[in-house]
Amino acid sequence: VLFWLYLWQLKEYHWGRFLAHFRTEKGKRIFANPVFLFKTLLFLGAIKINSVFLISIALLFYFVEFLRFLQKTLKRLTLKPVFTKKIIFLATINFSFLIFYFLIFFEKSSYLFWFLFFDLFIPFFVSGIVLFFQPLTVFLRKRCLKKAKKKRETLEDLLVIGITGSYGKSLTKEILAEILSERYSVLKTKRNENSEIAIARLVLEDLKPEHQVLVAEIGAYNRGKIKEVCSFLKPKIGILTGINEQHMATFGSQEDIIKGKYELIESLPPDGMAFFNAKNEYCRQLYEKTKIKKFLYGQKAGSFEEENLFGAMAVARELGFSQEELSRASEKVRKKILFFKIKKGRGGINFLDFTYSANPNSVLSHLKYLEEKFSGKKIIIMPSLIELGRSAREVHRRIGREIAQVCDLAIITSKDYFKEIKSEAGEKAIFLQDPEKIFEKIKNFSSSQDIILLEGRIPKKIKELLLKA
Helix, strand or coil: CHHHHHHHHHCCCCHHHHHHHCCCHHHHHCCCCHHHHHHHHHHHHHHHCCCHHHHHHHHHHHHHHHHHHHHHHHCCCCCCCCCCHHHHHHHHHHHHHHHHHHHHHCCCCCHHHHHHHHHHHHHHHHHHHHHHCHHHHHHHHHHHHHHHHHHHHHCCCCEEEEEECCCCHHHHHHHHHHHHCCCCCEEECCCCCCCHHHHHHHHHHCCCCCCCEEEEECCCCCCCHHHHHHHHHCCCEEEECCCCCCCHHHHCCHHHHHHHHHHHHHCCCCCCEEEEECCCHHHHHHHHHCCCEEEEECCCCCCHHHHHHHHHHHHHHHCCCCHHHHHHHHHHHHHHCCCCCEEECHHHCEEEEECCCCCHHHHHHHHHHHHHHCCCCEEEEECCCCCCHHHHHHHHHHHHHHHHHHCCEEEECCCCCHHHHHHHHHHHEEECCCHHHHHHHHCCCCCCCCEEEEECCCCHHHHHHHHCC
C-alpha cells in the first residue's frame, strides 16, 4: 500500500506521469519479474486447489518476502511516501479498506485465493481510491487557489517575479532571491514545490504584508497550469530560463511545451518585463514575438549555471541594482549557491553532486564543464532521463556522443534508452544498478584531477558509500 502511495505522490497524483512510469524499464519490472509471476501462478493454483501443500508453499514464499522486506528496511532501502495530510488521509482509507477486506473474505475457506487476489490487485485498489477522491482534491485545490487570489489582491505593492522553463528554474530562483534580499524583504517558493497548490499554500501560509518581493518558481506538466498560477499570483516580471524536450510525455508535443511555458509571458501586464535566455533557441523565438518590455540575457554565459546567474542579474539590473552591487552579489552567490562545488569522498575521490534532477541541457552542460576543467579521468553516473516522449531516443544518443568525447566511463543506472547511449558511447558506457558494485568500479579514480559527476536521481546509497568515512 505504502509503495503505491509513494509512487502516486512521486508523480504528483498526475495520471499521465503515473502511466508514463510504466513505459520505463523500472516501471515494467514492477509486474514483469519472477516474484510477480510466482504470485500469479500461486493465485491461478488457488482458484481450483486449496490444499495444505499450496498453503505451505505460499507461507514459505511470503516468509522469505518478509525477510527481504526486513533487510531492505534495515538498510533504509524501502520506498515510502512523505507523510503529508493527503497521504495520511489516503493511507487511512486504504488500510481501513484492507481491514474490512480481510474481515469479509478471511472467514471463507478459500482465504488463500482472496489473500493472493488482494496482493496481485493492490495497485488497482490503491489507484482506485486515489482516483475516487480526486474530485474532492480538485474541489479543495480550487478553494485554496481562490483564497490565495483573494489574499494576493490585498497586497497591491507586492512585486511578483515568475520563473518557468524546462530547466534552470530552481537555480535561477535561488540566485535571484539571494541577490534581491540585499535590498528587499524577499519570499521565495520552497525547494521542490512549484505546483499551483504548493504556490497557493505559500501565499496563504508564508506571505506576509512586510514582504516586498515574491520569487516564484512555476512548474507544469500540461498546458493551462502556468496560466492558472498566474491568474492568482499576478506576476509583473517573467523569466523564461530555457525550453527543451523535458516532460514531452505529459505535454504531448514540443509545440505544447513551448505554448505552456509562454503562458507566463502572456500573463504579464502591459507594463511588465519579460526576460529570455539567449542561449536557448526556443526562448529567442519567443523573445521576437513578445510585445511588452523584453530582454535577452546570457549571451556570454559559459555554462548552464552561468546562464541562470546572468538571468538573475539582468532582472536585478532592471530593478535598479548598480554594477558594484551586482558584482558584490555575484561573488556572494558563487560562494554560497554556485558553482560546481567539488566534494571530497572516501579515499580521496572528487565528485560533483547534481543529483536533484537532470534534463538534457544540464547533462550536456556538465559534461562540457568536465572536458574544460579536468585533465584526469572523468566518470559520469546517471540514470536515463524520463518523460521525454518521442524525442527520448535522439536525446540519449546525443548524450552518448558527448560521453564518448568527454568521459572515460559512464555508469548508467537505469535500463531505459541505455542502448541509445551505448550506440554512441561504445564500451565507455556500462549498465550497473548495484551501489556496492558501482563503488567498486569507481573507487580507484582518486587522483587530484580525476572527477566523478553524479547526475540526476541515482540511488542514494551511491552517495552514502562515497561519503562514508
